[in-house]
Amino acid sequence: MMGKTHALSGALVWLAAVPVIAQERLLGEYAVALSTEQVAAGAVVCAGAAILPDIDHHNGRIANTFGPITQVMCKWVGKLSGGHRQATHSILFAVAMGFAMDFLATHYVYAWWACLFMIVGLGLRGIGLDFEGKEPQSALADCALALIAVWLMHKIDMSFVGFAVALGCLAHVAGDCLTPRGCPVLWPLPWRTVVPIVPKTDGKVERWVIMPVLTVGIAVLAVRSVLGDATAQWLTRG
Ligand SMILES: [Zn+2]
DSSP states (O other), X not given: OOHHHHHHHHHHHHHHHHHHHTXXXXXXXXXXXXXXXXXXHHHHHHHHHTTGGGGGOTTSTGGXXXXXXXXXXHHHHHXXXXXXXXXXXXHHHHHHHHHHHHHHHHHOXXXXXXXXXXXXXXXXXXXXXXXXXXXXXXXXXXXXXXHHHHHHHTTSOOTTHHHHHHHHHHHHHHHHHTSTTOBOTTXXXXXXXXXXXXXXXXXXXXXXXXXXXXXXXXXXXHXXXXXXXXXXXXXXXX
């Protein structure tokens, strides 16, 4: 799957999950009702996190995001996780990342901002915001945009990031399961889940079916979210 498709799937899954994670009946004390600003920040985080499992690929676009820093990181993650599409493409990785980011955001805010910078940077690179063949310029542009995003988000209550990061990673895994190679969803168990309805990365199905469906879904859910918020405000005023 292309980075763009993964990022779109992350944003879609997030917008679909927002009403669910607000339900105390389902999640008890972990339920969070989100403001419009938090929903928007969550969509950025979830779209970025939907690129995260591919940090196991030492030789890809993602590895070049922040030059040598991400190249070394991806090389080591790839080695430790058993290669491309192994441990990082599993439910365990998604849940662990969700808990880790929630822990940092709650207890070590500077470390969280560093991770947020990385997540947004990876997301930007994933959606193809780079200059063809100009790596230093691309890395600098990524840095600048990621810094702006972190600055815009640093005052927002981020008590939802655990959900956003875990859901983003899960959206990525689900997407890769649709390709012939599949993913070891239940890693460390060895079986791979394969539902091969997307025969080729950047092929016709991905470009003309999956991406348009995701884009329309995002537009519908975003409008619903904004209208829901406006109605709630109008009702409390009235
Ligand atoms: Zn992947």
